[in-house]
Amino acid sequence: MFKGLAVKNLKGRPVRTAVLVILTVLLSVTVFAGTVIVQSLRSGLDSLGSRLGADIMVVPREATSKKSFENMILQGSTGYFYMNSSVAEKVERTEGIGDLSEQFFLASTSASCCSVSVQIIGFDPETDFAVTPWIKKSFGRELEKFEVVVGNDLNAFVGDELSFYGTKVTVAAKLERTGTSYDTAVFANEETIKELIRSSIDRGMNDFTDVDPDRAVSCILINTAEGYTPEEVANDINIHNTKVRAVRTQELISGVSDSLGGVSKIVGILIAAVWVLGAVILLLTFTMSSHERRKEFAVLRVVGASRGKLAGIVFREALITCLLGGVVGIAVGLLLLLPFSGLIEQLLSLPYLMPGAGRIVLCALAAVAATAAAGAIAAAISAHRITGQDTGAILRGDN
Amino acid sequence: MELIAKDLTKEFIRESKGTNRFVAVDKAELTLTGGETAVLFGRSGSGKTTLLNMLAGLLTPTSGSVTLDGQDIYSLSDRELSRLRNQSIGVIPQGQTAIHSLTVLENVLLPFTLYNDLTDDACAYAAELLERLDIAHLAAAKPSELSGGELKRMAIARAAVRRPQLLLADEPTGDLDDENTREVLTFLKELAASGSAVFIVTHENDAADYADRALRMNKGVLTEAEKQ
Ligand SMILES: Nc1ncnc2c1ncn2[C@@H]1O[C@H](COP(=O)(O)OP(=O)(O)OP(=O)(O)O)[C@@H](O)[C@H]1O
Ligand SMILES: [Mg+2]
Numbered sequence: 001m002f003k004g005l006a007v008k009n010l011k012g013r014p015v016r017t018a019v020l021v022i023l024t025v026l027l028s029v030t031v032f033a034g035t036v037i038v039q040s041l042r043s044g045l046d047s048l049g050s051r052l053g054a055d056i057m058v059v060p061r062e063a064t065s066k067k068s069f070e071n072m073i074l075q076g077s078t079g080y081f082y083m084n085s086s087v088a089e090k091v092e093r094t095e096g097i098g099d100l101s102e103q104f105f106l107a108s109t110s111a112s113c114c115s116v117s118v119q120i121i122g123f124d125p126e127t128d129f130a131v132t133p134w135i136k137k138s139f140g141r142e143l144e145k146f147e148v149v150v151g152n153d154l155n156a157f158v159g160d161e162l163s164f165y166g167t168k169v170t171v172a173a174k175l176e177r178t179g180t181s182y183d184t185a186v187f188a189n190e191e192t193i194k195e196l197i198r199s200s201i202d203r204g205m206n207d208f209t210d211v212d213p214d215r216a217v218s219c220i221l222i223n224t225a226e227g228y229t230p231e232e233v234a235n236d237i238n239i240h241n242t243k244v245r246a247v248r249t250q251e252l253i254s255g256v257s258d259s260l261g262g263v264s265k266i267v268g269i270l271i272a273a274v275w276v277l278g279a280v281i282l283l284l285t286f287t288m289s290s291h292e293r294r295k296e297f298a299v300l301r302v303v304g305a306s307r308g309k310l311a312g313i314v315f316r317e318a319l320i321t322c323l324l325g326g327v328v329g330i331a332v333g334l335l336l337l338l339p340f341s342g343l344i345e346q347l348l349s350l351p352y353l354m355p356g357a358g359r360i361v362l363c364a365l366a367a368v369a370a371t372a373a374a375g376a377i378a379a380a381i382s383a384h385r386i387t388g389q390d391t392g393a394i395l396r397g398d399n
Numbered sequence: 400m401e402l403i404a405k406d407l408t409k410e411f412i413r414e415s416k417g418t419n420r421f422v423a424v425d426k427a428e429l430t431l432t433g434g435e436t437a438v439l440f441g442r443s444g445s446g447k448t449t450l451l452n453m454l455a456g457l458l459t460p461t462s463g464s465v466t467l468d469g470q471d472i473y474s475l476s477d478r479e480l481s482r483l484r485n486q487s488i489g490v491i492p493q494g495q496t497a498i499h500s501l502t503v504l505e506n507v508l509l510p511f512t513l514y515n516d517l518t519d520d521a522c523a524y525a526a527e528l529l530e531r532l533d534i535a536h537l538a539a540a541k542p543s544e545l546s547g548g549e550l551k552r553m554a555i556a557r558a559a560v561r562r563p564q565l566l567l568a569d570e571p572t573g574d575l576d577d578e579n580t581r582e583v584l585t586f587l588k589e590l591a592a593s594g595s596a597v598f599i600v601t602h603e604n605d606a607a608d609y610a611d612r613a614l615r616m617n618k619g620v621l622t623e624a625e626k627q
Contacts, residue, residue: 300498304481304513305513395493
């Protein structure tokens with residue numbers, strides 16, 4: 001029953017207890033959701049790095065000046081642009097190129113699967129090294145003509161028939177989630193996408209009216225040969241080809257990295273601020289206890305409770321509150337994070353991939369630990385203050 | 400059992416009044432032995448509660464000593480002194496002293512539950528005490544449902560429940576009617592008869608009739624008084 005005293009104290013003062021629990025819930029939600037968001041951004045970035053899969057991407061110059069390329073990669077907005085294959089051939093003769101593969105982009109205006117326009121990415125199965133290895137994870141064989149692979153966020157399933165500009169294609173596979181713009185993209189081989197590009201031009205629905213689908217390239221992916229750095233090769237291309245721009249993927253990612261660092265910092269500061277604030281409020285509630293409570297502690301001293309026992313009661317009260325608040329906070333955090341991760345991703349407009357269950361459990365443990373630590377510090381200080389007072393003096397209090 | 404207070408002095412710092420130092424209890428000498436009941440009279444503010452708290456180990460004296468069976472209680476560690484008070488010293492503090500989240504019975508059993516050593520025997524004795532003090536029907540009630548006098552009797556039962564060698568009562572009959580006052584004083588006298596030393600601070604002149612000795616406190620000075 002001595003152990004029960006802390007519980008009874010909490011039950012006996014429901015308002016105070018409710019305030020304490022709500023506070024610790026807040027603390028726990030912030031720490032938990034904050035760390036999960038930062039983790040998600042990290043895994044999103046990692047995922048992006050491995051998806052891009054090339055050292056250098058070469059695109060028409062106007063694609064980079066209008067930012068349409070960057071937005072396409074990082075934010076999942078749709079875009080397409082073309083360079084003439086003669087321009088591409090000149091680029092491809094640059095020294096220091098190891099692997100090389102061409103890609104072809106198109107954006108659908110609408111499709112049965114999707115309310116918004118969809119990015120279609122075509123690759124050359126002969127030379128591709130960036131998309132194929134990843135598609136192979138979800139799909140065993142090679143893509144046939146008029147077959148596509150869809151990103152995880154699209155509302156289309158294996159066997160579905162989609163229509164782009166009147167041309168019908170079937171979904172051969174659905175990819176696993178990456179947390180990047182690729183989740184809303186559709187992949188097709190070169191043959192298929194050229195048909196789609198042709199359909200869009202025939203229907204007058206392509207912004208590039210005078211493009212010849214057979215001689216159009218959107219992007220050249222390059223891995224540098226041994227002995228050359230991506231920087232050298234990219235510079236070389238940029239100096240000798242005025243119509244294109246070679247972008248190092250590292251450069252692209254470091255842009256994201258920077259904003260990620262910014263977001264992490266803000267989240268970190270937020271967590272620290274809420275934690276300190278929470279700890280201070282906990283401390284105040286525990287310490288500025290009512291006269292009645294101080295007197296009750298004095299009574300416990302009278303019947304023979306040592307300072308240690310009093311501290312034990314305060315600690316137990318704090319621990320129960322914090323564990324309860326911590327666990328509820330994690331539940332609330334999950335309720336916020338799981339259904340709204342899409343919204344969070346949109347708000348941050350950064351690659352966002354929820355970490356695995358193991359990582360989430362770690363974040364949850366961290367949140368409970370942080371909450372309990374705040375409670376323990378508050379309890380320690382208030383226990384020290386309560387037990388430091390002269391029992392005789394407290395008892396005199398109100399008579 | 401023998402409690403000896405020697406040269407017991409308590410000074411308080413009071414900045415509001417002219418002199419900084421204020422002597423609440425001045426070189427008190429007192430010996431209490433088991434089986435004996437002593438009452439302490441004195442005007443309000445004369446230092447009675449201060450003396451009682453020092454005897455209980457609840458207020459560190461400015462100088463002097465309190466020894467219980469030869470053991471200087473203020474040389475003990477907080478843990479040892481707390482345990483000693485728990486087992487051997489029953490204190491009925493002045494005013495209301497209930498733990499509000501516990502029932503009346505749980506309040507009375509607190510000295511046991513605090514050290515996790517509640518026995519059937521203890522429960523039986525607690526029930527007997529509640530019966531004796533006429534609050535048995537309130538055993539399951541919360542302190543907020545009790546009258547001042549009922550709370551006072553609850554505090555008396557709590558102080559007596561461990562059958563302490565020394566019982567220190569600070570105005571135990573303060574909130575009680577005449578009949579209850581007689582009941583409580585008789586009860587305390589019985590405790591003394593069973594071997595405990597009982598020390599009662601009171602304004603009740605009749606209390607002397609129940610006591611072996613009467614003491615008087617006047618402006619911090621403790622003297623033995625004539626028993627009328
Ligand atoms: N902690 C304290 N700080 C300052 N002065 C104190 C303190 N405790 C007691 N005093 C003073 O010591 C004097 C004696 O107080 P005490 O409580 O012992 O009186 P008392 O005899 O018990 O009075 P009453 O019959 O009203 O209970 C009082 O003048 C009081 O103001
Ligand atoms: Mg008093």
